[in-house]
Amino acid sequence: MKDYLAKALVYSGYIRAYAVNATATIAEAQKRHDTWHSSSAALGRAMIGTMLLSNSGLKGEDERLTVKIQGDGLGGAIIIDGDAKGNVKGYIQNSHVSIPLNGDGKIDVRGVVGTNGVLTVIKDLGLKEPFSGQVPLVSGELGDDFTYYLASSEQIPSAVGLSVLVDKDETIKAAGGFMIQVMPGADEEVISDLETRLANLPRVSDLIDAGKTPEELLEIIFEGQPIMFLEEVPVQFKCDCSKEKFSQALITLGSHELQLMIEEDHGAETVCSFCNNKYYFDEEDLRALQQEIVGGQA
Numbered sequence: 001m002k003d004y005l006a007k008a009l010v011y012s013g014y015i016r017a018y019a020v021n022a023t024a025t026i027a028e029a030q031k032r033h034d035t036w037h038s039s040s041a042a043l044g045r046a047m048i049g050t051m052l053l054s055n056s057g058l059k060g061e062d063e064r065l066t067v068k069i070q071g072d073g074l075g076g077a078i079i080i081d082g083d084a085k086g087n088v089k090g091y092i093q094n095s096h097v098s099i100p101l102n103g104d105g106k107i108d109v110r111g112v113v114g115t116n117g118v119l120t121v122i123k124d125l126g127l128k129e130p131f132s133g134q135v136p137l138v139s140g141e142l143g144d145d146f147t148y149y150l151a152s153s154e155q156i157p158s159a160v161g162l163s164v165l166v167d168k169d170e171t172i173k174a175a176g177g178f179m180i181q182v183m184p185g186a187d188e189e190v191i192s193d194l195e196t197r198l199a200n201l202p203r204v205s206d207l208i209d210a211g212k213t214p215e216e217l218l219e220i221i222f223e224g225q226p227i228m229f230l231e232e233v234p235v236q237f238k239c240d241c242s243k244e245k246f247s248q249a250l251i252t253l254g255s256h257e258l259q260l261m262i263e264e265d266h267g268a269e270t271v272c273s274f275c276n277n278k279y280y281f282d283e284e285d286l287r288a289l290q291q292e293i294v295g296g297q298a
């Protein structure tokens with residue numbers, strides 16, 4: 001089954017609903033960063049939350065957003081980048097966190113993320129200044145933290161569910177989530193009905209593991225209610241790094257730094273933190289970059 005995100009309207013449009021199957025996307029992140037299960041669940045949930053946020057909140061083709069989660073947990077910082085076309089990339093500072101399950105028998109994401117810290121969302125909408133919103137971490141489990149961000153920073157009452165199921169061999173068995181947003185003017189009855197439904201919802205990753213599609217997830221949540229499905233957006237792990245981008249980064253170090261790399265290391269290896277791709281620059285490459293610096297100054 002391919003990863004995609006489904007968008008829908010419920011309760012005459014007073015509720016906007018999004019659901020995503022992100023199993024292959026999170027599996028790709030797990031492989032690229034060689035994350036262990038606790039890190040995988042935290043990174044995966046952060047990526048799913050970012051996908052839901054970017055595909056519900058961004059409009060333009062060139063708009064993108066970055067979510068930074070900086071807590072006092074064992075995983076360190078988590079940085080995710082997403083756009084409105086379903087692309088997402090990200091990493092966790094400590095990819096090898098493996099701690100015991102929590103009291104509910106689930107992966108202890110709170111232990112990886114921490115409870116003291118901040119969640120920051122930076123939206124690049126193609127304007128001069130990016131929009132930026134920051135909230136304190138309220139849970140560390142991430143679903144509630146995204147919910148709190150939406151309510152507090154964007155004034156959108158919402159519910160966010162994020163779920164990652166890791167197999168015994170550390171591979172990703174299922175991953176996905178949902179985001180439900182309450183529009184202004186919605187009845188109290190609608191909201192309390194929604195709360196009851198969500199309180200009784202099985203774990204999303206179990207539903208995905210059982211083969212449910214994003215549309216079926218929404219049908220389970222809103223059973224008995226007419227749902228107007230809007231569109232499907234394919235989602236995938238995608239990084240836009242290139243050797244050219246790293247060339248520019250090396251050039252900013254200056255000719256003297258590059259000379260040291262040539263003389264001492266006979267080359268340079270750069271690694272993209274988002275996707276772990278490596279780019280190697282041999283002595284000849286580095287000399288060419290020095291030439292560009294000289295050319296640029298002339």
Ligand SMILES: [Zn+2]
Nearest residue numbers: 239241272275
């Ligand atoms: Zn990359």
